[in-house]
Amino acid sequence: MKRKFWQNIMATLSLLPAWAVLLVAYTGSMIWSIQISFTSSRALPSNNFVGFDQYRRLFSTSRWLVSLENLVIFGVLFVVICLVLGFLLAVALDQRIRFENGFRTIFLYPHAMSFIVTGLIWQWMMNPTLGIQKSVRDLGWESFAFDWIGSRDLAIYALVVAGVWQAAGLVMVLMLAGLRGVDAELWKATRVDGIPAWRVYISIVLPLIKPMIVTSVVLLGIGVVKSYDLVVALTGGGPGMASELPGKFVMDYLFERQNIALAQAASTVMLITVLAVLVPWLYMQYFRKSGRSPT
Amino acid sequence: MQTSVAIKDLAIEFGAVKVIEKLDLDVGRGEFVVLLGPSGCGKSTLLNAIAGLIDIVDGEVWISDKNVTWSEPKDRGIGMVFQSYALYPQMSVRQNLSFGLKVAGLPRDETEKRVGKAAAMLQLEALLDRKPSELSGGQRQRVAIGRALVRNVDVFLFDEPLSNLDAKLRNELRVEIKRLHQELGNTMIYVTHDQIEALTLADRIAVMRKGIIEQFSTPHEIYHRPANTFIAGFIGSPTMNFIDGKLTEAGSSMTFSGTEGVSFDVSRHPELAGSGGRDVILGIRPEHMVLGESTDPEAYKAKGKVSVVEPMGADTVIWVDFAGGMRAIRMSGDPTVSAGDSVDFHFPPERVGFFDQQSGVRIRITAYLRHLY
């Protein structure tokens, strides 16, 4: 009896580091970070509380507003294109094609690379003087333009192209797992019933893989909110501030512009955005159909 | 009898594996045929080939006098019921029944009429607006049957439809399917590995092993005159008793001698004529073995020691050590002997079958006659 008690103590002790990480590194940092956002701190934290001043200033900072607007454009396009392309690729791979493994490997390999690498590759591809634009013009299409990274209006779309290139494979893998999970007999039943394949995908399969779609949206969405590396490598936020994103705004104000209170106000807004997506989803995933409880 | 489904020279391969090599099968109009066999014997593959759901390598498939070898499943005039029910998960029962008809462009009132009729026949009326997830396994399978029903087809295919249900529901639905067959009179081809389903439902059973139909006959014939030891052993529980022995011929008398001095005079079996010296297996079903002494001079009489007694409620299985193995005797009612007892038992000659020891094939009169002439 005494031994059993001791063993349970051991189990509890083994989770102490995790508790410490949770309480100090996650919760503590988060609260501290939020607290700073209500102060007038600049290069160093101060305890001079100024209420919502930083938030007011934040939302009158044009760079932040541009970041937010870009977040919406980039986020919506990136998520939607990734979903559509990923789904189409998964469906195409599910048609008993030749070289399925080869195609899957090709579609997924960019996902193994970092956003820095992704950004640098596409920066070179889109180089206005020597990149794709030049090669296509040399072929005779004189008016062809692919100088998005140098354009105030189009730089944000360059981010979308590079992002989709890196992440569409992820969606494909998730969707393909969903498609492969569909009961083979269900497909047989639709063939006996004479339902055309496209109709089966839309009316029957798509609703069945809804959990995969939701998971993809959450993963991609959170990736969008925190994106930093891709912008740094591809456009550096430019030209001007045409392709700034909130994730980069926070980092710049923390470590370069030495305005930590403003940065923390921005990060708090990011946090709220993420929570708005995350809470309903985690609730759906875990607390409705909980796994084995540790008894 | 008119032919409803005909398979000629069928061959199926999965990659390099030949699943079915050269198979023929004729199913009569309105007949209930069960494809029975252990898993991996090719029975489901055969059914899927009839439905057009897998590619064949050679041969022809005819349904209702039409060559459908290259036809799409929907054009073959079949309805199919699957083991996993395969209902469209997010559609109501009504939509499940009508979806195929809607896609096929059937007029709405005709669709509704057919759905109504099927629902009435399967007692689904109260469930029409529910989703499959809100139904029990038995109800789901009824819906699946209904989906085949509304197609107004000649041939129904069932792929292990009851295997996902518990024992009680399985019995209920089995009766239901039999009733449906009596009412509709359609041709039905039914795949199962459950011998009880096969024996109770079928007009004829095709017993399959390794892609070959070993015997295609009525349940009675299959049970009482199995074509070989595989079928004899596959059907019946406990399985048929097999006693190895050798035949010796002396003048007009034939003797079967097994191990431990077991010996029977088997002269009255005409199929054994001319088989002197042959190694054979004597097969006798447990329920045809009778405990106690017999006054019938023709009965085969034996003695053995009871090793295990298994009371099963309505009857009892007694395991007796005899002729080098454990032999099952089924008696009705409660056990009258206990383990360790020495018992007499006997069995009538007409219930005994002989199989060739090497090939396992049943020894028949015809084989002997062919040998003679």
Add this chain to the structure above:
Amino acid sequence: MNVSVSAPNSATIAASAVQLARGRKPHRLTAGRIGLYAFLITAAIFFLLPAYVMLMTSLKPMDEIRDGAIFAFPRTLTFEAWWAAWSSACTGLNCNGISVGFWNSIKILVPSVFFSIAAGALNGYAMSFWRVKGANLLFAALLFGAFIPYQVFMYPLVIMSATLGVYNSIAGIVIVHTIFGMPLMTLLFRNYYAGLPIELFKAARIDGAGFWRIFFWVMLPTSTPIIIVAVILQVTGIWNDFMLGLIFAGRENQPMTVQLNNIVNSVTGERVYNLNMAATILTAAVPLLCYFLSGRWFVRGIAAGAIKG
């Protein structure tokens, strides 16, 4: 043979052909099938082209690159850019090549992968099999943490690590990677252990094994598949990290991604594209190798990381 091709006639021929149908269904290349392959090949080109261009550029001398044909094969094949990228590319005034970053990344990678997986395995084990108060709450909260952008924690963690004296050091960045790797690793192992039969644990308890003995002798030996998945996830994840390395590792210990970005993006004078691309390939090599060698395991890792619950 003289067959007229008028409509009724061909219909009869078709009908009798159907009655004669036998064997394998004739395989016809339909428009849909052609479209399908066209789509797949177009997509494959989109995904492959950047890698192709990157490779070609890295093998050309600068003279050729200035001509602007990025899709062309190199006329003169040279590995000079690769060698230069590895050993003499400049970050600011230091011209020791990206090999510096490579070794830094290795120094960060090995302990970070080890500690984050060890922590995850232990947490997952304790949470799955032991009656620990609040374990569910801890798990849920950690999961939450896994999805919150690093930017939120960044500044307080900098101050904390500076206070502990590990800011700008390998130890600092390893600790940070372990902290941020912990939720996903815990999730991975918890889900894996929840799938193991509880009888395995009960039998070990009855045999008198205690907390650590069960962990090391029963659970870890059965965890090989999930450890492989975890290693793949962490190796690619930590190698590809930029933000944490940039902030916590310090100038001396910059990981390869950070150094690569500096080499390419903060230069003055003419850009050496062949060297840049060679350096990029070198930086991508480790996770790519991991991807191509691990095959289906990488896919399993993604699926597990996407929380299939």
